Amino acid sequence: MKVLVTGANGQLGQDVVALFQKQHQVTGLGRHELDITNLEQCLRQVELIQPDVIVHCAAYTAVDQAESDEDQAYLVNAAGTRNLAVAAEKSGSKLCYISTDYVFDGQATAPYKEYDNTNPTGVYGKSKRAGETLVQTLCSRYFIVRTSWVYGLHGNNFVKTMLKLAKDRDRLKVVSDQVGSPTFTEDLAEFLLALVATEKYGIYHASNSDVCSWFDFAKAIFEESGVNVIVEPCTTEEFPRPAPRPKYSVMDHLAIRTNGFEDLRPWREALKDFLAKLESSSI
Template identity: 60%
Template sequence: MTAALLKVFITGANGQLGAELANLSINGLDIKGLGRDGLDITSLEQCRHVISEYRPDVIIHCAAYTAVDKAESEPEEAFRINSEGTYNIAASAKECGAKLCYLSTDYVFDGQGKLPYEENDSTNPQSVYGKSKLAGELAVASLLSRYFIVRTSWVFGKYGHNFVHTMLKLANDQQSLKVVSDQIGSPTYSLDLAHFLLQLVQTENYGIYHASNTGSCSWYDFAQAIFKQRALSIKVEPCLTEEFPRPAPRPSYSVLNHGAIHRHGMSDLRPWKEALFHYLYERA
């Protein structure tokens, strides 16, 4: 007699991480995903209907408002999706008895620290995006006991737009460019994060996690690594954040400590340069 497959439902399946998850084939898992066209998370009625129909064992909630700068001028929309939408997913998960994994961000911290942020460090988001994602965290924790909140940072991969895509495009169009060198964080390969999440949700180790590829760098360091691995001759100059003012403030230091991963004896994500090499090799 074969064991029943664990049913995993992905929201935001057209996004960068959601698409990575929805397109994986893992033994023992029945993965189904819907994008915005199939599930409007801001509709509680629709969330209840779709989730009760599929009856998942686990929901990985990737759907989000992620336009960091645009959120500053439309905070109501950011909160409607990231806070109210997450509440709707959490309420639907509770009704059908599913575990919930909510994807959050390094932007819940103010970025003024000098040491990697622990999972239980005080949050202090400085942007509308960060505040709306923290509101989503609070909605999950207020409704559920069987939840995972996973904060990540600087995500790149083969689906959607990201920093690696942007740098490679600029390398085709320009001879030189400036990249910010005073923001420090950890790149995260969406494939590695997806595999970690699917391992995590099969456990009962609930709580808050930080998950990124190991090691840290500046955006300038990240850009240099991309061009070096692709053997592209483009002049890259470091610059300060203040030289490129943006509507939303960015954390100057948002490296995440992976204490929860280590405490639960789970395998950490590989170093970010190894992940970048794998991605660029696959892309080529």
């Protein structure tokens, strides 16, 4: 297949390009090659490349900054996604839009299913939800893949931050009342590779399986990397941030099961794999 990947220099985009290249003809475009907020550019590039699939990884992901930069968040996550949806529909391409657990308010007590009502509370989640709506409205062949707590070898993320902080601190406080599922970008890319080859369109929840709090995740990071740090639990209130975070954003992988896909492996297994790769890489 011919595949166009947006946000190709991002944390997920780099892994998607690397993996998909093994099987498909891939064009990866970063923000300097493609300004997704420019409709004409989107139409021109898609017409030029004629992709069978567009994997749309480009996004405005600065969760806290979005609260004071609302226009830019919507420009990228809503209008930018609309532009790609219009271009995809015009060229007959499938569109795979990467979304987030932040489309939920976190008030649930059981894992969110794909077709549960969304209720984002922050600007980031609202702008990503707007992108979902535009994809659903404008595309006839789409996949919306919601993921959570993403980390990978490229770019900054929670795992790298914890390891960095541990270098000059012997104790850390980490929020224990926010629960969800970490996701290793390489595992997510594997799922996307299997998904976009099909016509099993719709919304999917894709994260590594099993559940933890950020506190549990931090403890596991240090245990698996043999770093001696005392991790203390604290509440969200003790660490106020500009943007609200969902307290409970566990997602049920109903669509993965009912459509016959292989679920992503447990998060702890993925974390071990990531840490081994991080140690042996020069990134």
